Amino acid sequence: MTIKGFPNNFLWGGATAANQLEGGWNLGGKGPSIADMFTGGNKDRARRITPELEADTFYPNHEAVDFYHHYKEDIRLFAEMGFKAYRFSIAWSRIFPTGEETEPNREGLEFYHNVLDELEKYGIEPIVTMSHYENPFQLTKTYGGWDNRKLIDIFMPYAECILREYQDRVTYWILFNEINLLTQPMGGYFAGGMILEGVENEEERRYQAMHNQLVASAKTVKLGKSISESFQFGCMIAYVGAYALTCKPEDVRAQQRTDQIHNCIAGDVHVRGQYPAFAHRFFAEKNIDINMQPEDEQILQDGVVDYYTFSYYTTNCVAENPEGAKVSGNGSGGLMNPYLKNSDWGWPIDPEGIRWALNNIHDRYQLPTMIVENGLGAVDVVEEDGSINDDYRIAYLGAHIEQMKEAVKDGVNLIGYMPWGCIDLVSASTGEMKKRYGFIYVDKHDDGSGDFGRKKKKSFEWYKKVIASNGELLENEAQ
Ligand code: BGP
Numbered sequence: 001m002t003i004k005g006f007p008n009n010f011l012w013g014g015a016t017a018a019n020q021l022e023g024g025w026n027l028g029g030k031g032p033s034i035a036d037m038f039t040g041g042n043k044d045r046a047r048r049i050t051p052e053l054e055a056d057t058f059y060p061n062h063e064a065v066d067f068y069h070h071y072k073e074d075i076r077l078f079a080e081m082g083f084k085a086y087r088f089s090i091a092w093s094r095i096f097p098t099g100e101e102t103e104p105n106r107e108g109l110e111f112y113h114n115v116l117d118e119l120e121k122y123g124i125e126p127i128v129t130m131s132h133y134e135n136p137f138q139l140t141k142t143y144g145g146w147d148n149r150k151l152i153d154i155f156m157p158y159a160e161c162i163l164r165e166y167q168d169r170v171t172y173w174i175l176f177n178e179i180n181l182l183t184q185p186m187g188g189y190f191a192g193g194m195i196l197e198g199v200e201n202e203e204e205r206r207y208q209a210m211h212n213q214l215v216a217s218a219k220t221v222k223l224g225k226s227i228s229e230s231f232q233f234g235c236m237i238a239y240v241g242a243y244a245l246t247c248k249p250e251d252v253r254a255q256q257r258t259d260q261i262h263n264c265i266a267g268d269v270h271v272r273g274q275y276p277a278f279a280h281r282f283f284a285e286k287n288i289d290i291n292m293q294p295e296d297e298q299i300l301q302d303g304v305v306d307y308y309t310f311s312y313y314t315t316n317c318v319a320e321n322p323e324g325a326k327v328s329g330n331g332s333g334g335l336m337n338p339y340l341k342n343s344d345w346g347w348p349i350d351p352e353g354i355r356w357a358l359n360n361i362h363d364r365y366q367l368p369t370m371i372v373e374n375g376l377g378a379v380d381v382v383e384e385d386g387s388i389n390d391d392y393r394i395a396y397l398g399a400h401i402e403q404m405k406e407a408v409k410d411g412v413n414l415i416g417y418m419p420w421g422c423i424d425l426v427s428a429s430t431g432e433m434k435k436r437y438g439f440i441y442v443d444k445h446d447d448g449s450g451d452f453g454r455k456k457k458k459s460f461e462w463y464k465k466v467i468a469s470n471g472e473l474l475e476n477e478a479q
Contacts, residue, residue: 024063033134040059065442175217203288218273241316309372354403371416388455393457397459
């Protein structure tokens with residue numbers, strides 16, 4: 001029997017999010033989202049959230065990389081690379097500026113029709129995230145964010161509006177980006193739209209927010225299926241693989257627990273329609289008392305997802321007594337792995353880990369699976385001749401694709417790969433432009449300078465060949 005690599009209909013593409021890409025933060029009737037209230041930062045200086053905009057402060061998401069005015073050019077470049085699919089998010093506050101209008105903002109809806117027109121022109125399949133760290137900020141002011149159950153009722157008209165509006169144009173929907181970041185302190189702002197500094201029951205409120213989003217997700221799936229039978233709904237998990245630091249049984253158990261809490265609670269509810277048993281004990285031991293309504297059980301069961309998506313950047317190590325050097329890495333922290341090198345932002349680089357993650361996910365859920373974020377945030381240098389030789393990015397992505405191929409040969413039903421920030425955009429964690437992921441460079445910098453000019457990096461031609469060969473030509477061969 002021949003063991004085959006990527007299937008012929010594999011979805012090669014790239015991923016972005018409205019708040020990090022579009023700019024036009026107050027154009028076309030858009031209201032401010034929570035992302036618009038974040039200042040810039042860097043790996044040593046955290047971003048600040050300002051409840052009111054401060055004069056003389058730079059807010060990097062306001063202009064981002066101005067996809068709002070460059071979308072035609074950008075999508076043409078995606079098409080030139082051979083993209084089969086493109087993951088982007090709809091900015092909720094472009095459609096409902098404060099979240100609570102009774103009528104949607106037509107101009108916002110038209111913007112995404114225009115984006116979809118371009119994608120259609122090149123035969124690129126849209127994969128649309130409904131909520132990617134961009135709650136209308138007014139909801140934070142009025143209700144505090146997703147820990148307030150009221151948000152479910154406010155989200156549903158938005159979900160219904162976009163599902164109906166784009167029902168003939170979009171098949172693949174992604175519900176809440178990295179919903180499980182709510183198990184981590186940074187997830188409060190990003191995933192939950194909440195400002196929880198100094199709040200006593202901070203952890204409980206994050207898990208409450210996650211529950212409310214899980215209920216909203218399930219309701220959206222049920223509603224969506226009544227609008228169009230062709231809709232496919234996916235969850236989105238920030239999958240950070242955890243290894244035991246040693247083979248000491250207590251360390252191995254600490255690893256299992258971390259994996260259960262961080263990677264599995266939200267995924268299990270999305271896929272199986274109920275909380276796993278270990279979650280109940282975890283909540284009890286932590287005194288986390290989640291307000292679940294009697295009807296929630298049925299709602300969760302009725303709205304399970306059709307496919308599983310996740311972001312994968314890194315892994316870390318876990319020990320019973322976590323002493324030693326810590327790493328950064330997609331909200332997770334954890335201990336340094338002596339066998340791995342870190343990126344310039346301290347995220348361990350672990351291509352083998354993506355095969356491990358894919359096998360774990362497949363063993364647990366047996367669902368079609370899509371990697372909707374992966375990549376290397378790095379500093380790019382524009383040479384005097386204008387070239388950008390990002391061999392480090394080619395090496396990172398090539399090694400990960402190689403391991404994805406192994407996972408497919410292992411039997412994983414992997415249906416797509418959307419590397420993150422296929423065009424440079426604003427970093428979520430640090431607010432920097434300096435931390436770049438793209439195949440396409442954008443002339444925009446952390447002091448606000450730059451003319452938004454687009455340039456192909458070396459990885460652009462490389463990825464084009466990877467796609468054309470359906471993942472057969474990798475690292476050296478494709479250069
Ligand atoms: C994920 C987010 C993205 C993205 C990415 C890279 O957590 O879903 O929005 O930004 O991480 O992280 P960063 O931008 O901090 O480098």
